[in-house]
Amino acid sequence: MAQIELTPQGDACETRYARGRIHSVETMGTVDGPGxxxxxxxxxxxxRCLYCHNPDTWDAGAAAGTEVTVEQLVEEFESNRQFYKNGGITVSGGEPLLQPEFLADLFAAMHARSEGRVxxxxxxCGYAFDPAHPERTARVLxxxxxxxxxxxxxxPAGHRALTGRDPARILAFGDxxxxxxxxxxxxxxxxxGYTDTPEECEALGRxxxxxxxxxxxxxxxYHTLGVVKYEKLGLxxxxxxxxxxxxxxxxxxxAAVMRGMRAARQG
Structure with a gap:
């Protein structure tokens, strides 16, 4: 959470944000939200999704990725701000909710921009949400x-086979x-062979x-563009x-998803 340092006179002089660990930045994204x-x-x-095309984002250890500050990302955003007037900022992964303090600080800073709210x-994927402690992600949301x-x-069984995890936390996050x-x-x-049947898609709709x-x-x-990364990582x-x-x-x-959704809402 951002902390305010005070001068001896009691005036706020500086805001210190949490630091985060990122994999990379894309400055002109067109498929991760509007604009x-x-x-x-x-x-x-x-x-550990079987189809993951970014296995280099898995490691959450201190030696993985690059440590950045909120201020660094805001500065980079502002350097190209004219391109984002109909868009904004998207935080993806990896899984962003593993770093809720940093993410909350970054989003709050973007909303508070004097040049205009971003x-x-x-x-x-929602898995990092803890339904027993929703306060941990409250500032993010x-x-x-x-x-x-x-x-x-x-x-649920298909989810575990596909990702290695139970979907309960994800559904709680959706709730x-x-x-x-x-x-x-x-x-x-x-x-x-995994999620391509009308039956599975109708179930998703429900x-x-x-x-x-x-x-x-x-x-x-599904595509196979990530195969080369596995080869480079020896996986x-x-x-x-x-x-x-x-x-x-x-x-x-x-259409099967929409059919399942309509049936559930009408039933």
């Missing part, structure tokens, strides 16, 4: 304008976003139906031999 965006990729992720977007929420699989009425875009990676704050749905076709690619998703099937599967 052109400044995208910060955080270091560290608790999931739209903030969180791209998260207080300053969050939009969430891109990754729902990996509609079935918290709905309670707060924060706009959410659901993202679902469509992987052949799963997200109670969240009245969902404003969008993105069905992302075995978990989905070796799985073909890229046929993009022509995406409208059909998106």
């Amino acid at each position: 052109i965006r400044f995208v910060v990729f955080m270091q560290g992720c608790p999931l 739209h903030t977007c969180l791209d998260s 207080d300053a969050c304008d939009l969430v891109l929420l990754d729902i990996k699989h509609a079935d 918290e976003l709905a309670r707060r009425k924060i706009p959410v875009v659901i993202r679902h990676v469509v992987v052949p 799963l997200i139906a109670p969240w009245q704050n969902v404003v969008g749905l993105e069905m992302l076709p 075995t690619y978990p989905l070796d031999g799985v073909p890229e998703m046929d993009k022509a099937r995406i409208p059909e599967l998106r």
